[in-house]
Amino acid sequence: MSKQLSLEEVIFNDMKKALKGNKKLKLSTLRLIRAAIKNAEISKKDNLTEDEVIGIVANNLKKLEECLDIFTKGQRPELAEKAKKEIEIVKKYLPEQLSEEEVEKIVKETIIKFGFKGPQDIGSAMREIIPQLKGKADGKIVNKMVRDLLDDSKN
Incomplete structure (x- = not known):
């Protein structure tokens, strides 16, 4: 073993x-x-x-x-x-990176789960999302995705 x-x-x-x-x-x-x-x-x-x-x-x-x-x-x-x-x-020493679709799915699920509504919730959303994606996705991409989704939700 x-x-x-x-x-x-x-x-x-x-x-x-x-x-x-x-x-x-x-x-x-x-x-x-x-x-x-x-x-x-x-x-x-x-x-x-x-x-x-x-x-x-x-x-x-x-x-x-x-x-x-x-x-x-x-x-x-x-x-x-x-x-x-x-x-x-x-x-070679990092975990497999998630695809953009997989990252978007996790971001959307987290936003829905915690009821984040608009741009004022970006920081809170990132605090919940980043630990789930640590090392598996680029933080810049995640941040942009969160901003886009929360900015869209105010319309």
Whole structure:
């Protein structure tokens, strides 16, 4: 009977494999994630939950995507290519992203369940929705969807 490895353990094991396989880019990317996890554990003074680790990986992904955008705009193709490869590595450690239809379904169900009516309820709606979608959907997309649905409901 084998127990399911935590995301942190999977990252650590893959880091060791990358070290043995001489995969420098993967190793450096995983080291950055592991360092962020360790720093968060030190700040919290306790082990992180699986959701917190996923949040850290998602934050790293967001930072890499911002870097890719900056490198592309700055016409630095070699750095943009490196960022693309790092993004592909990091994405493997995040849960499967929900489709836009699945996200919209969850958003609509939550709005109906809690009876959110208009733009004044956007913050409350986001507080209920984000924990359900943490790591499974982009927060910007969720926010836009909530705003669109609640703005439409006032008409």
